[in-house]
Amino acid sequence: MDYELLIQSISNRVPINDNEKKLITALLKTRKLKKKNFLHQEGDIQQHVAFVKSGCLRSYSIDKNGTEHILQFAPAGWWIADMQSFLNVTPSGISIDAIEDSEAFLLNHTDVEQMYIAVPKMERYFRILAERSLATFQQRLIDALSLTAAERYTNFCKRYPTLIQTLPQKYIASYIGITPEFMSKMLSQPMKKG
Amino acid sequence: MDYELLIQSISNRVPINDNEKKLITALLKTRKLKKKNFLHQEGDIQQHVAFVKSGCLRSYSIDKNGTEHILQFAPAGWWIADMQSFLNVTPSGISIDAIEDSEAFLLNHTDVEQMYIAVPKMERYFRILAERSLATFQQRLIDALSLTAAERYTNFCKRYPTLIQTLPQKYIASYIGITPEFMSKMLSQPMKKG
DNA sequence: TGAAAAAGTTAAGATAGGTTAATTGATATT
DNA sequence: AATATCAATTAACCTATCTTAACTTTTTCA
Known part of the structure; x- marks a missing residue:
């Protein structure tokens, strides 16, 4: 069911066998999004992290003047979520919608925790992703300031x-x-x- | 040898037993830094991640006009590193120095990998830290823009x-x-x- | 296929924040 | 305690980017 992209993304960072692949993919739900539809809306609690299979999503916030500020583009092969909201289980100021017709795999909190139990290596995968993403945002902040x-x-x-x-x-x-x-x-x- | 702060930071996120504490602390090296001394200098490859025991460090970059942009303050209890440089094993534009006389624990690449082998839970600890830090930097970028x-x-x-x-x-x-x-x-x- | 909506362009006027430079106040160091 | 260095203040002037608004071009979809 088209797990290729995700399996690639994982096995590029941590080696996984066929059984582990099964355990991981078993947890995934698929979600289709038409262009301009929301995956997550400001004010809601983000329930999922999303891996984009096809199309492109974006996350952004809207300031008090109504201006949009795009935080991230997520084309196929990228993860995206309102981390602030997902981690704190609290609403935050970010929305995520589809820039074009898209398809994504979703994992909620329970799915993610179950994945860590079933395949502990996934902690490592997500640690590596978070660290890289962190380094990228640090650079982007410096760029914005300088x-x-x-x-x-x-x-x-x-x-x-x-x-x-x-x-x-x-x-x-x-x-x-x-x-x-x-x-x-x-x-x-x-x-x-x- | 004053591991209290670090042990606290870890066990707040992942439960660890006495044996695990020993395995972790065995890997730490201590480094004292006088005010204004560098932990890491722009152009060098960052070899360590640092956990601040006392005092305060900061990371910053200097732009082409000579203006400093502070990326992070790290008072006691915080981790700090030039992640761009540490992860890619490549020089980057960031320096880290001591704002006041400080003391830190250091871990190099090998130490960190050994730690993950000895105490796999530490992947989880650093995943959680990286995810929170990521969320913080995302918010800071939005703030800078809006x-x-x-x-x-x-x-x-x-x-x-x-x-x-x-x-x-x-x-x-x-x-x-x-x-x-x-x-x-x-x-x-x-x-x-x- | 044609009207409505969205995206992009142009230009005049406004402003948040930067630059330079001189002055004062605070902290180190001999 | 005195001097040198560093941090903070003030003020005049400057500029990158924003705002508003009217216009053109492209895209959408009925």
């Missing part, structure tokens, strides 16, 4: 050459922390530095 | 009421992403919103 918008844009293009092709420009603006209007102006200018 | 300097300052005061007492104001400015001059101006004004 680079110009143009530099952040070129960084984005380098790091996500695929996404740049498919995403509406205003999503990229939101991710790098500028308005669509300024992004447009920036791109029309002869592209200095960065 | 709040004013004054709002970020009040957030900081709420979240770290102890640090605010002891830290030079310019470090707080650097952490919340503004210049010391602007911080000074901001604090002298009748403190609107936030």
Whole structure:
């Protein structure tokens, strides 16, 4: 049932045998999301972590002026969740929706804990993922504090050459922390530095 | 040898017995740092993760204008490392130094891996730490993109009421992403919103 | 296929926060 | 205790980015 991507993601980090694969995949539920549908909405408690099989999700928060700030894009092969909400079992300010028609595997708290019991190696897998993701967000914070918008844009293009092709420009603006209007102006200018 | 703080930090998240405590503490090396001394310097490969026993460390990067951006403060009881460098075994742009005379436990790559073998639960401990830290950095990025300097300052005061007492104001400015001059101006004004 | 919605563009005017530089106050160190 | 270094303040001026708003282009879907 199309577990290939996920099994790849896991076995790239920790070796697992066929039995372990079965134990893991047995816990997964599948969820289809039409474009613009929510996986998780601000104010709700995030019940699941999601692994994207196909399509693309995004997480974002909306500030008091109504401006969206995109925290993460999750194309196929990526995990996504409102971790603040999931970990604290409390509502937080983040929403997750589908940028295009998508399909994802879901795990709730119980599933995850059962997975750790059935296949303790999965603690290691998720530790590695969390550590890498942490390092990425640290870098992104530094970039937000020390680079110009143009530099952040070129960084984005380098790091996500695929996404740049498919995403509406205003999503990229939101991710790098500028308005669509300024992004447009920036791109029309002869592209200095960065 | 003063393992109390660390043992507390671990057993708050995963239950460990006396034997496991011994296995863990056996791997620790202790390092004293005088104020302003480096634990890790930009351009070097970070060899250790550090658990602060006493004092306070900070991690920061310096941008091309020479401005410091503080990524993290680590008072007693906190872990700190240049994760980018530690995980990729590659130099990165982050430095770590002591804000006051400090003492820390250090673990290098081999130590950590040995710890996981000797006490597999430690994968869980570090998974939990990394996940929480990730959630914190995600929130901080959102704050950087959506709040004013004054709002970020009040957030900081709420979240770290102890640090605010002891830290030079310019470090707080650097952490919340503004210049010391602007911080000074901001604090002298009748403190609107936030 | 055509109307409505969404995305992107342009431009004028506004502002949060930065820069520079000079001044004062606080802490180290001899 | 005196001097040198570091931290904080103030103020004038500057700029990257935002806001608003009107317009054009592209996409969606009835």
